[in-house]
Amino acid sequence: MSSFHRFNIESLDSLKGKIRIYAILAVISFLCLWMRIWYLQILKGDSFEELAKNNRMRMVSLAPFRGELKDRNEETLVGVRPSFNLYITPEDVENISETLDFLAETITFDRKLLNKAIKHTRSFKNILIKADVSREDVAFVEENKMRLPGIQIQAEPLRSYKYGNMAAHVFGYLGEISKNRLLEEEGDFYRSGDLVGKDGIEKIFESTLKGQKGLKEVEVDVSGRELAVLRRLPPVGGNVVTLTLDSILQQTAEKALSGVPGEPFSGALVLMKVKTGEILAAVSKPSFDPNLFAGGISRRNWRGLLFDEMHPLQNRVVQGQYPPGSIHKIVVALAGLEEGIVDEKTTFYCPGYYNLGRGKYRCWKRGGHGKVDIHKALKESCDVYFYNLGNKLGVDTIARYANQFGLGRLTGIPLFGEKPGLAPTEKWKLKSKGENWYPGETISASIGQGFNLVTPIQQAVLLAGVANNGTIVKPFLVKKIESLKGQLIQEFSPEIKIKGNISEKSLEIVRDGLRAVVNEDGGTGRRSRLPDIIVSGKTGTAQVVRMKSGDVPEEEDTPFLFRDHAWFAAFAPYDDPEIAISVLVEHGGHGGSAAAPIARKVLKKYFELYPPASKIQAEFSSTVN
C-alpha cells in the first residue's frame, strides 16, 4: 500500500509519542473530574444534601392582565375582572370522595370530569374544580375550611366583555392555545392551557394585548405551601387598544338590528366615517357572548355555537356575501354617465318589462314607470332603465366601475376571513364555470342580481366613495395602542385605497338621485328620512331564489329561508357627508321596509351625538335672533 510508504517511520514515531502525551493529559483531566465528583458527592455530599433540603425556593409565574379594549371615547368595553376559582390539591386531601361529597351539597360541579382529572394529574398539583364561582360559594368554602382540606379558592383575572354580545365579532374571543401554535412559538411565553385570542381584535392584537408574565420566587414548606415571597418580578399588563367604535352607537345599532323576539333574525350593519374609514359600529346578528369563552369554553357551549344553523360565529359584516340588489344601480348609473351612454336628460320608456331575445325581464313595478330619466330611475329604482343601460354598457364595463369602488376586492379591514365578493366578468365566467357569458346575465347583473356578490362592509365603502368624490378609503377599527401608563405605542391613520377618477358631475347626478330616494315622494327609501338632516341612500333587495319569468310571489307566502334579503345603504348629510351606513336584513324582504328604518334609528342617534357643523350654526343663529 502506497500510503504506508509515505507514512515514514520518523513521523510515525513522533505521532505515537505525541498521542501518548495527549493520553496522559486526558488521564489527568479525567482524574480531576473523578476527584471533583468524589468531593461533591461523597466528601461534601451530606452537607450539600442538607442544603438542598432547604432548597425550598420555587419559581411561580405570574399571569399578566390582558390589555383592555376601549371605544373611541375611552370607555372600557373589554377588560379584566377577578374570578374566584375553586381548586383541589389531591395530595392534601385525606378522603377525596368524602370531601367532594360535602362540597357538592352546596356547589354544583362536574364530578366525572374532575375524577378523571385527578387520576391524570400529579397529586401535588392544583386541579380546577369550578371556575368563576359565586360570592356565596366563596363564603361557604371559607366558612368550612376545616371540613374542606386541600380545597382552595384563588382569585384570578378573567377576561370580561362588558356588554356581553355587543360587537362580539369585532372583539373576537379567547381560546386555549393550540398545540401547533405552541410548537411554532418562539420564546418562552406560552404554556399549554394558556388562553390566546382566536378571532377578531383579540387575535390580531394578541402580541400587544398579552403583556409580560411576571415571576415570583417563593419559599415553600415540605408540602409545597408558600411560606414567604423572596423575590417578585411583577407582570406587566398588556397594552390598551383604543378602537374606532363608539359604544353608544354600537349599542343603538345592536338594538336597532333585531327582529321580533323569539323569531330567527340575522343581518349585519356597518357605520363608517366617510372621509377616514373609521368604523363607528359594526353589528353581525345573531351574535354570541365572548364571556362564554373567557375562562375556557365548555364543549357543549362550543358545539352549540359551531353547529347552530344560524351561524352566530360568522361575522356577516365582512364574511357574508350577498347579491347587492338595486344598490348596484349606483355603480351602473355612474358607469353609464362616465361612459357617455346616458346623461341627466336621457330617458328610457318603462312599460313594466324589458325584452331581450326570447327573454322577458320584469320591472318590480308591474304597471311600469313610463318615461324614466336617471333621477327617477334611481329614486323609484326602475329596473327597466338599468336593463337598457346595462345592456349598452356590457358586463365587463360594469365590473370595471365596480372594482373602482372596491367591489369584488377585499376592503382591507383588519378582521379575519374577509370575503372579496364578486364583480363578474365574461372572462371570470369562462374561467370558473367554463361557459360563455349570456347577454341575459348582463341584464340581471345590471340590477345587482345573478352572480354579483358584496359584503355589508363593501356596501358602506361604496356609499362612502360616492359621498367622498370617488375616493375609496380603507376601513379601520383601531385608533391607537397605548401602554398601561398611557404612553402612545402606535397610532393608526386613515389610508386611501383607491384614488377614484370619477367626474364630479356624474357623482353629483347620482348623489342627487340618492337624495331623492329618501326625501322625495315616490322614493323607495323614505323610511330612513330624518327631520333635519338630509339622508341620501339606496334600497336593495337581494334575491335568494332566482325567479323564473318574473313571477313575484307575495312575501307572506314564501318560506322564511327563501325570502329575499333586504338592503339599505346611505350616507349623510347630503351637503357635507360625514357618515356612511349599510344595513342588511337576511330574509327581510324589501330594503325600503325592512332595512331603511333600522338605518334611520342609527343615523338619528349619530346626529344627536355628533350634530353637524351646519346644524349647530343654524341653531346658534336662531337663538341669537
Added chain:
Amino acid sequence: MNDSTSRHQTSDPILGCVVGLLIIIGVVMVYSSSAVVAGEKYNDPYYFLKRQMLWVFIGFIALRITRSMDYRLLEKFAYPILFGAFLLLIAVMIPGLGKEVGGARRWLTLGGANFQPSEIAKIAIIIFIAKSLVKRSDQLKNFAYGYLPNVIVLGFFFVPILFQPDFGTALIIGVVALLMLFIAGIRTRFLAYSFLAVIPLVISAVTGAEYRMRRIFAFLDPWQDPSDTGFQAIQSFYAFGRGGIWGVGLGDGSQKLFYLPEAHTDFIFSVIGEELGFIGAVFIVILFGTFIWRGFAAALNAKDPFGAHVAVGITLLIGIQAFINMGVAIGLLPTKGLTLPFISMGGSSLVVLMMSAGVLLNISQHPVKK
C-alpha cells in the same frame, strides 16, 4: 498480504460498545430530565423523548453509512465538504434562512427541522486539517506553507461562528485544530505565536463587559451571588449532593423540576449525578475515558496518516467537549453552553456526532484472520 479477500474487516468492538452505551443512557436521561417540563409546556411528557428517539434512529443510519464507507473518500472530498460547511455557516447569517433563538442566530430551518451548521463545520475542519497535514508533511516546519494555510481557513470559519455568536464552538474548534497541528509536528513556536496573538483579543472581549467577567468567574465562588450568576452552579452542586453514592433513583431527582436550567441539554450530567449518584457519574466519566483511549488507539493503528489525523481530531473533539460539559456541571469550569456528546438532547448535533463516531469506527477497522 495484499489479498484482501482472505481477510475480514471489523471495527473496534469496545469503541462501538462505548458509543452505544452513551446513546442509550442519553435517551433514558433525556426522558427522565425532560418529562415534567415537557408535560407542563406541551402537555406531552414524551415530547422530548420521541424527538430524541427519532434523531437516534436517523443518527444510527448515518453511523452505519459512515462506518462502512471508506474514510479515504473524505480525503478526496475534503475541499467540497469544507466549502459546503462554510456556505451553510454563511446561510445562517441570512435573515430569512437563519433562525434566531434567544439572541443568537445559530440555526438553519429545513423542512421543519432545525440544524446547526457549526456542528458540521467542526467535522469539516478536522477533515481539512488532516488532509492539509498529509499534503504538507514535508513542510511542516515552514511557517508560510505548512502552517499559515490552516490558520487562514480557521480564520474564515471563525468570522461567521463568532457572528452568531457562538464562543463555545469557536473555542473548541480552535483548540482541536491547534492540537492536531501540534501532533503533526508543526513547530511549537508557531503555535505559541498564535496564542500570543489571540490572548489580547480574548482579554479585551472578556474584560470589556463587567457582567461577562462576573459570569465567567462566578464558578470560582458561586455563593457570592447565589440567586443570579451562581445559581446554576449551586443548583448543580445540590443535585450531586443529593445523589450521594447510589443516587436518588432514576426519575426521582427533584433538582431538574424547578432549579436546573436546561436539564435535558447543558445540565444533563447533574441530573445523572442526582439520580444515578457517584456510581453513575463516574461510569459516564469512565465511558468517555474509554472512548478517548480507543480513539487514540484507532489513530495509532490507522492505515495511513490521514486516518490517524482524522481519528485524533474526532477523539479530541468529543473528548474535550465532554470534559468541558462535565467540568461545568461540577463547577470546575465557567458556564459554557456546550452539550454532553451522545447524551444531551440534541437533534442535528447528535446525527453529526454519530456520523463522526462512524468515521472513527471505520478508521479503527483492522484486518483480522477469519
